Amino acid sequence: MADTESLLETPLAGLHREIGGRMVGFAGYAMPVQYPAGIIAEHQACRAGAALFDVSHMGQAELRGEGAAAALERVTPAEIQALKPGRQRYALLMNESGGIIDDFMVANLGDRLFLVVNASRKAMDFQEIGAALPAGVSIVPRPDRALLALQGPGAEAMLAPLAEGNVAAMPFMGVLESPVAGVPALITRSGYTGEDGFEIGIPAEGAEKVARALLAAGASPAGLGARDSLRLEAGLPLYGQDIDETTSPVEAALTFSLGKRRRIAWDFRGAERVREELDSGPKRLRVGILPDGRQPARAHTEIALGGSTIGEVTSGGFGPSLNAPVAMGYVARAHAGDGTALELMVRGRAIPARIAPTPFVPHRYKRTAGASA
Known part of the structure; x- marks a missing residue:
């Protein structure tokens, strides 16, 4: 684990330490992995109420100039020119061999x-796009x-009184x-x-002022541990674990991001x-896996069927909601069909498991005003 004294810090580093955040190295930054309540409590707070995450370590940038949307389409298969003002889209930054350099969000702010x-x-993304x-x-x-993520079914009720917009x-x-x-904000x-x-x-x-206001409104502080289990x-998928420069959008089950x-x-x-x-059809596919019993299967665990290796786990852990x-x-x-029985080789022992559809916990995005889905 990296020495946090040699790492960059977000504008909320002081607040994290004040409220008991246990700091670890992540992507070159000192970040809270958890707070005194613990990862499971933070996870459950997000599912039942609202959790506040500091994601200020992520990269933010503006793309300016006439034809910016068409220019961005040079490096992503997403439909950027069709993105309306006031809307955001998930997109993939691609390389020439069909691999994923990164996944990112793009919002149309009009100008x-x-x-x-x-x-x-x-750093790589901005260089690739700029070139x-x-x-x-x-x-x-x-x-x-800075960037904060307020997540959970109680998020709207906590944010609404603090925001001037609807x-x-x-x-x-x-x-x-x-x-x-x-504080001026892009929400x-x-x-x-x-x-x-x-x-x-x-x-x-303005990050600390906003964070303190959201915590005072009832949000639970949450760190990297809960963010990962959620x-x-x-x-x-998490970049660097479940997708990387060798992975295509098809095998990663991200074809929804390819514009028509x-x-x-x-x-x-x-x-x-x-x-x-x-x-x-691709040679392999990203799938969900449910191990039997209580033993988690971590990244790089061998996936076997009938004594032969058929794949590898890229992300694994305990699901508190399940x-x-x-x-x-x-x-x-x-062998990628839902329900397929397989074995996970954990510490030299074969653990029975099966392929299962994702998400394991239903998404509850608010698709239309007034309703969550």
């Missing part, structure tokens, strides 16, 4: 696009900004520029827990591999 990328990839831009379009990193009217993937606790109705919730981008100097139960128009034109990086795998272990991994396509 510019706003990007949020993974912390460990932000593909034509004259007149530029990418402007915003390291001066956050209750925001649907899933909606975007709103509105002050929160008097998106999104997150990575499977729950309804918001991500709140703010100037770094996204695993939600069946959401882009599948007609095939004018994006890696299109040849993606088209071939869509037509003929009170049972859960995992994700890749298996040969011929």
